[in-house]
Amino acid sequence: xxxxxxxxxxxxxxxxxxxxxxxxxxxxxxxxxxxxxxxxxxxxxxxxxxxxxxxxxxxxxxxxxxxxxxxxxxxxxxxxxxxxxxxxxxxxxxxxxxxxxxxxxxxxxxxxxxxxxxxxxxxxxxxxxxxxxxxxxxxxxxxxxxxxxxxxxxxxxxxxxxxxxxxxxxxxxxxxxxxxxxxxxxxxxxxxxxxxxxxxxxxxxxxxxxxxxxx
Numbered sequence: 001x002x003x004x005x006x007x008x009x010x011x012x013x014x015x016x017x018x019x020x021x022x023x024x025x026x027x028x029x030x031x032x033x034x035x036x037x038x039x040x041x042x043x044x045x046x047x048x049x050x051x052x053x054x055x056x057x058x059x060x061x062x063x064x065x066x067x068x069x070x071x072x073x074x075x076x077x078x079x080x081x082x083x084x085x086x087x088x089x090x091x092x093x094x095x096x097x098x099x100x101x102x103x104x105x106x107x108x109x110x111x112x113x114x115x116x117x118x119x120x121x122x123x124x125x126x127x128x129x130x131x132x133x134x135x136x137x138x139x140x141x142x143x144x145x146x147x148x149x150x151x152x153x154x155x156x157x158x159x160x161x162x163x164x165x166x167x168x169x170x171x172x173x174x175x176x177x178x179x180x181x182x183x184x185x186x187x188x189x190x191x192x193x194x195x196x197x198x199x200x201x202x203x204x205x206x207x208x209x210x211x212x213x214x215x
Contacts, residue, residue, distance in 0.1 A: 002055075005031040012038045019045050020079075021052035022069060028055040037064045044071040047104070048079035049095060057083045058112070064090045071097040074133070075104035076123060084112040091119045099159075100133030101125040101149065111166075113139040120144055125151040128187070129159035130175060136161070142168040146185070152178045155187035156207060166195040173205040183213035190215040 013023040022042030026032060039050045049069035053059060066077045076095030078087065080103070092102045101123035103115065120131045130149035132141070146157035156175030158167075172185035184207030188194060196202070204211040 001026055001030045001032060002028040003030060007033045008037060009033070010036045012040075013042065014038070014040045016042045021048045022050060022071070024051045026051070026053045026057045026059050028057070030057040030059065032059045034059055034061045035063055039064060039066045040068050042069045046073050047071055048075045049097060050077045052079045053083045053085050054081045055083065057085065059085045061085055061090060062088045066090055067093045067095065069095045073097065074099045076101045078103045080105045080108055080113070082107045084108060084110050086114045087116070087118060088114065089117045091121070092123065093119065094122045096124045096126075098126045100129045101151070102131045104129070104133045105137050105139065106135040108137040108139060111138060111140060113137070115139060115141045115144060117143045118145075120149065121147045123149045127152060128154045130156045130177070132158040134158070134160045134163045134165055136163060138164045140166045140168070141170060142166070143170065145171045145173070146175055147171070147173045149175045151176070151182065154179055154182040154213070156183070157185045159183070159187045160192045160194065161189045162191045164193045164195065167202060168197055169201045171203045172207055172211065173203070174207065176208045180209055182209060183211070184208045185211040186213075188214045
């Protein structure tokens with residue numbers, strides 16, 4: 001969809017193929033409502049195996065199951081670029097990509113971008129950010145569960161590069177990064193600044209190797 005605002009509700013979107021946005025592609029200032037769908041087993045040659053959101057779009061993505069999708073490059077389940085969606089209450093599970101197995105976010109600098117109350121479980125990145133990869137972005141990440149995600153390199157639960165996310169009241173459990181200092185729960189580059197509550201109200205359990213690594 002380009003310059004469009006449909007309601008897409010209660011569908012099964014399965015086993016499709018595309019260069020980008022294997023299941024759904026949201027582009028160019030679109031404002032759709034995407035709710036209650038199953039987006040599964042889709043493939044993108046480049047980005048956004050399940051869903052891609054780009055071009056200044058601001059969709060509402062709520063209560064969907066985004067599972068078992070794959071991308072050749074970034075964003076196995078969901079890729080967000082230069083956009084400010086609300087991603088709320090979804091199950092994002094068992095997706096795979098080179099970076100951002102579950103979700104990949106880039107060049108999205110406004111706080112209206114919210115990743116809240118999602119189950120982000122069992123995703124895999126061949127490089128960085130098993131559950132979530134954040135690049136050049138500012139956003140709110142609140143109330144999510146990051147469980148059983150794997151990054152072959154850094155950031156089993158989450159990898160953050162040149163970004164300033166607000167990270168509040170999430171659960172990071174049993175995530176794994178491949179590198180010895182890779183940040184099982186969260187890996188953070190030297191040019192990033194995390195905004196955490198004081199005291200930190202995120203929960204960290206059984207992440208390997210360790211919970212947190214800041215370059």
